[in-house]
Amino acid sequence: MTIGKRRSNRNNKTRRLCSFACCAALLISGVIPTFSAHGADKIAPLSVSEVAPGVFVHFGATALMNRENEGAIANVGFVVGERAVAVIDTGGSVREGRELLAAVRAHTKRPIRYVIDTHMHPDHVFGNAAFAGQGAVFVGHKNLPRALATHGPYYIANFRASMGAALMDQVRIIPPTLLVADRRDIDLGGRHLTLRAWPTAHTDNDLTVFDRKTGTLFAGDLLFLRHMPVLDGSLVGWLKDLVGLARIPARRVVPGHGPLVRRWPQGLADERRYFECLAGNIRAMIKNGVPLAVAAKTACASEKNRWKLFKAYNARNTTAAYAELEWE
């Protein structure tokens, strides 16, 4: 039982010791008196665009989370009402969360009343701690607390290698207390946000946010553009949710990853094409007895040049889709 475990602990310990040595070196040499990651005062605001009046978005880098990008790969944003502010996703590190908080403060003094997590993934919720203890209510899909309970410790352990101790030591899993089972409106003063919990698709805890005043939809990771979609829920469920998403009368849509979409529902076309390819290819392979290992290498090669990070995720998506579809 303990043989493997002991080894991984030792590796972590090695890493922890190294970062300790590194911090000690800083303290001794006195090069930098305060470690900037620990103080909010020196945080520069995250760059945001006002995509509609009172609706601000930071567009994340199309990349995997790492030390260098500080986990800032997802689109995050905030909506400013007459009385309050709602933050939508907090980013991939507490550092990014603090930068987002600084961006909010650069635009308004109104209180942040809601922090909305669109789903459980680290690039969207690792910044939550930056907004804790300031009176904001954390909001999420009714399945989000369970998902964070089962996945949270795993994420914290596994992102240490790519993100590093300095960023990861600050991360706290903060589950939502205001839960959405179907739909729920929240009032920011002069504008209402409609929150909608979706059946399992990208994950089993996807939530979208629709600002009725400007027709802006925050789709979370139900919508990917350019960045390869990541399947961590249900392919069949996602294809169904695309039908519901297409019916939303959005004037602009903020995807979880990728640029702002101005034509709706046309903005769903790339994702639908890829998912239909996956479903079609994999159903045929299962029917013909093609094993999982072969399917993972060959499915939807036609999509290769249409997405960034195709290599990082296609075989993974194929594996997940195969495991789902073979039980149809």
Next chain:
Amino acid sequence: MIGKSVRTVCLAGLAVIGFGTLVAMAAPAQNDDPWPQLKRQVFKNQPLADGSGLIALDMPYRAEDAAVVPLTVRATLPAGDKRHVKRLTIVIDHNPSPVAASFTFGAKADISAISTRVRVNSYTNVHAVAELSDGKLYVVKRFVKAAGGCSAPAIKDASAAKIGIGAMRFRQLVPAAASPGRTRQAQIMIRHPNNSGLQMNQITHLYIPPFFVKDLKVWQGKELVLAMDGGISISENPSIRFTYRSNGGKAFRAQAVDTKDHVYKGEWPAARSGT
């Protein structure tokens, strides 16, 4: 910007002050190979001969999803070699419970290839140890890069996962064109969370207890085709695919028992091409 300069200094500091520590810490890890000890424990000091050319283990070098890593073991005995595989043990050296599964093959089933899906918890060697009909043990290994497969919550839709536990499927697949005689291919699947016991519920701080299929048997007619002693390293919804020689039996039966002693059964008529 500030962050960047901190990191640069940090790396420099590590190079000067941390280097000695790093080397000192890293050195024992390289010698920390669990295989010699595992070999003694699992195979009771029986000699393990090099299995190259007799059996082959196929696994991806880098796993796409550490909770679902496909693995295939094939018998590659040279033409004229009359031996066959009687038993097969898969050991994932660095997993918390290294013995992933032991398979026993039916005496007349002539199983020449078997595939399943496993969880892999860290970069590790994987050993496949086959007992051939000469009674001797032969070993081959592969190195796999994967992390976190045992603690990974593989369940993607937690509500749906509770439905249909114990449901079984048996698929009789078209024999490969090159397969001679009565060699067939089949897949047995069972719906089961196969919890590893290493996933923690952060609210209660309790580990979700291990709950997995510990025993699975497949028969054609009255003869055993294969049996599996499974552990926590077998992925959710266990699936075993295998080639076998049909004995002409009219039906296949399967029985699985999990760690709560639930018994699941299935029976399927043999396809015409399989008789």
